Amino acid sequence: MAAGSSFARSPPALLADILPCGGRPLNLSTDAIVFWAVVGARVVVPLGVFRFPLPIMLAALVIDGIDQTIFQTFTHLDLSGYQQYDKALDVYYLSLAYLATFRNWVNRDAFDVSRFLFYYRLVGVVLFEQTQIRAILLIFPNTFEYFFDTYEAIRTRWDPRRLARNLLIGIAAFIWIFIKLPQEWWIHVAELDATDLIKTRIFGVSADASWTDAVANAPWVLPVVAVVVIALVGAAWWVVTHRLPPADHSFTVDADKHQPMVAGEAIDRERRRIAEQVFSVELLEKVVLIGLVSVIFSRMLPGADPAAIDVLIGTGVLVVLNTIVSSLLVRRGDRPHGAIQQFVVTLAMNVGIVLIGGIVLGTLHGVQVEHALVFVLLLSLIVTGYDRYRPLYKARFADGPMPAPAPARADEAAVSR
Numbered sequence: 001m002a003a004g005s006s007f008a009r010s011p012p013a014l015l016a017d018i019l020p021c022g023g024r025p026l027n028l029s030t031d032a033i034v035f036w037a038v039v040g041a042r043v044v045v046p047l048g049v050f051r052f053p054l055p056i057m058l059a060a061l062v063i064d065g066i067d068q069t070i071f072q073t074f075t076h077l078d079l080s081g082y083q084q085y086d087k088a089l090d091v092y093y094l095s096l097a098y099l100a101t102f103r104n105w106v107n108r109d110a111f112d113v114s115r116f117l118f119y120y121r122l123v124g125v126v127l128f129e130q131t132q133i134r135a136i137l138l139i140f141p142n143t144f145e146y147f148f149d150t151y152e153a154i155r156t157r158w159d160p161r162r163l164a165r166n167l168l169i170g171i172a173a174f175i176w177i178f179i180k181l182p183q184e185w186w187i188h189v190a191e192l193d194a195t196d197l198i199k200t201r202i203f204g205v206s207a208d209a210s211w212t213d214a215v216a217n218a219p220w221v222l223p224v225v226a227v228v229v230i231a232l233v234g235a236a237w238w239v240v241t242h243r244l245p246p247a248d249h250s251f252t253v254d255a256d257k258h259q260p261m262v263a264g265e266a267i268d269r270e271r272r273r274i275a276e277q278v279f280s281v282e283l284l285e286k287v288v289l290i291g292l293v294s295v296i297f298s299r300m301l302p303g304a305d306p307a308a309i310d311v312l313i314g315t316g317v318l319v320v321l322n323t324i325v326s327s328l329l330v331r332r333g334d335r336p337h338g339a340i341q342q343f344v345v346t347l348a349m350n351v352g353i354v355l356i357g358g359i360v361l362g363t364l365h366g367v368q369v370e371h372a373l374v375f376v377l378l379l380s381l382i383v384t385g386y387d388r389y390r391p392l393y394k395a396r397f398a399d400g401p402m403p404a405p406a407p408a409r410a411d412e413a414a415v416s417r
Contacts, residue, residue, distance in 0.1 A: 031075040034074050038063070038070055042060070042063055042093070045063060046060050046096045049096050049100045050389075053152045055253050057145070060093045064089070068082065068086075096381070097145070097148050099389055100255075103389040107151075107401075108401040109401070113169060113172050114148060119288075120144075121144055124139065135188070141180035141181055156253055161404040248405070266395040269395070274330075275331055283319070286386055287320070290318075290379060291315045319383070321349075325349055342384050342387070346384045
């Protein structure tokens with residue numbers, strides 16, 4: 001449906017109509033239901049990355065890839081305003097993946113590489129948002145996501161503590177140069193659309209034709225693709241089972257299986273240490289993380305164009321106040337222990353601070369309040385993840401990098417297969 005259609009709606013306008021405010025009734029349409037189903041999936045699905053990193057990241061990648069196709073197929077939405085939501089939700093799920101490395105990764109070198117790749121991309125996205133120069137995204141490619149997926153794929157059968165630093169850097173360099181640079185050029189510099197190319201070059205139909213018409217025009221494509229996929233999967237399985245080193249354990253995508261445990265006492269000790277030193281390296285990283293993410297999230301606010309420095313200062317104050325309150329709770333022994341309880345407390349604090357600040361400063365009006373609350377919801381999830389898993393990371397590596405286990409014996413490898 002054309003964006004200029006009289007009944008086309010933009011996501012910001014749709015959000016304003018859907019969320020009840022000031023006595024306005026809840027307005028649910030087909031467009032609203034589809035919109036919130038997709039956005040809800042993009043918010044909820046990534047939360048599973050802490051326990052099932054690889055399948056969740058692949059699912060998030062797929063949802064990110066098909067969301068606009070779903071909107072175009074099943075709604076009359078004007079998608080011109082969705083780009084900012086899309087970028088914010090991309091950063092959201094990548095931030096959760098980064099926090100999952102605090103919880104799950106046992107190779108210190110891999111963690112250090114992933115941290116650099118994550119912040120490097122985050123800085124690039126912020127620079128792009130400020131300049132709108134698309135080539136910046138080519139210079140700051142999203143290597144982190146594929147590096148994360150590669151590590152988690154290795155961990156399905158092998159102990160990642162065996163991965164040497166040079167090998168990890170080599171993996172990152174390969175992904176950066178041979179995968180992400182061409183992809184970033186294709187998407188952000190050449191601005192080519194893979195869907196349009198597939199329809200026109202392979203199926204032989206126009207770019208705006210439906211997929212049903214495309215398949216009907218070239219029915220041989222799907223069987224050929226199926227055969228190629230089966231062949232590739234079979235070849236990959238043969239390489240994994242016959243050419244790679246013996247597996248350390250049976251296949252699993254559960255991060256808690258075969259994971260060296262960290263004593264709860266050690267985690268609590270690190271949590272108390274962090275609480276006693278409010279102004280610390282942990283606080284600095286949290287301010288930087290939330291500040292950069294917030295600059296990107298701030299583009300979700302309709303009718304507002306806040307300066308990056310104002311956002312960084314505002315979120316810095318929010319994070320410091322949040323940390324002070326959390327530290328006081330830890331010192332008193334009143335810290336909520338469950339993840340859900342911790343999130344609820346964090347969300348309540350952040351909503352209170354934002355609403356009070358908005359009222360005092362007069363910076364939030366009308367629909368901006370609803371968008372700001374969505375903004376705070378996503379930030380609270382990230383803050384909760386950081387506060388919950390940073391002490392675990394510190395406790396795991398308190399005595400330095402974890403040593404690699406002894407190589408698996410041939411008979412153990414045969415059982416794993």
